[in-house]
Structures are given as structure tokens and as C-alpha cells.
Amino acid sequence: DVKVTQSSRYLVKRTGEKVFLECVQDMDHENMFWYRQDPGLGLRLIYFSYDVKMKEKGDIPEGYSVSREKKERFSLILESASTNQTSMYLCASSPQYQAEKLFFGSGTQLSVL
């Protein structure tokens, strides 16, 4: 059974903290994505990566960075967390030539106090 695993289901952090959200996939996919999900706004793309050490900005990259040192792992970094970054974060992966065939993780609900 293919899997995208996000390391934490719930996280509570304080304003100004540096936050790491981790995502691991076991499908040998080239593409990996980070979305945030907010009520009434749907899913919005933060960053994506199409190869190790490669990354591109999505639609709402401000306040975030990413790291992809290994093919199976894609990390989202909040350098200095703010309350407006309280959200559900979803990781997804897809094969190289089927970039839109997304497989999602279960999500991390981040609360920034």
C-alpha cells in the first residue's frame, strides 16, 4: 500500500518559533508538494519539488521555505512562525510523468499561539 506519511498529526507552537514539518513518501516519486488547507479557501500550493535539491515556489510561498535532501523526504520550514500560519498542512507526491496524479498525506494541524 503506497503511503505519504507526515510525521505529526497535531503541532502547537509559539509565535517566532522555527517549525519543521516533515513528509516522507515510499513510492519513489519525483514530485513532492506542500499545500495548506483553510476553510473556505480550499488547498493552496506553498512549494513543490521535482527532484532532490530542486524546489520551486507555489502560489503562497511567503513565510515558508523547504528542503529536499533525499528523494523520499520533503520538509516544510516556517522560519519564524506567526499566528496567520495556523492551518492544516498537507503533503503530496506524484510520479515524474504524471505530475497531477497526487497522493496525499493525512495532514498536520499546526496551531501557532
Add this chain to the structure above:
Amino acid sequence: ELKVEQNPLFLSMQEGKNYTIYCNYSTTSDRLYWYRQDPGKSLESLFVLLSNGAVKQEGRLMASLDTKARLSTLHITAAVHDLSATYFCAVGRPTNKLIFGTGTLLAVQP
């Protein structure tokens, strides 16, 4: 800029009734995806529509795509409680990164 709108945002319906969720998008695309999300769970792919006039059906759900009208519909026939979930449409962009709609929270009441 591609925008995707879903209507309604929230739908409460009785078991046995029929209803339709609408997904409108603002620029040309011939690739439309429907996903389902159960509370606390991941998004699961329901349908992939890749051409004008495409129609896919599974169980009580049927999805269609009209690329000329930039509209996709998800029709629910004789709803049952198990269909309660949030449904998202997503549209393909030239960059191959999907843009998602706002989601429709469906609650099927006994």
C-alpha cells in the same frame, strides 16, 4: 490567473435525495479532478476528467466536464450517510500543478 470556484460551500441533504456540486474555473483547461476528504483523513482521488464531455461514474457519484463552459459537476444520486465528506475539485494548469477549489462540505442527514 486561474481561479476555481465551487458551489455550494456547504450542503446539507437528506438521504435518498439528489443534488449537484458545481465547479467553475476561469481559464482554459482540459483536466479536472475530483477528490474526497473524510474528517481527519487524507484526500482521496475520485475522478479524473481529461477531455470535453468526459463523464465518469462510481456508485452514487457521477462527474462530468464541459471545457467550453469551464464547468464540472459532481452529481449525487439517492444520497446515503456514507457520502458525508468534503469534496474538492482541482483544475490542471500548464505547469502541471493543480489549483484546488474551495471545497464543498456535504452532510447527509438520515
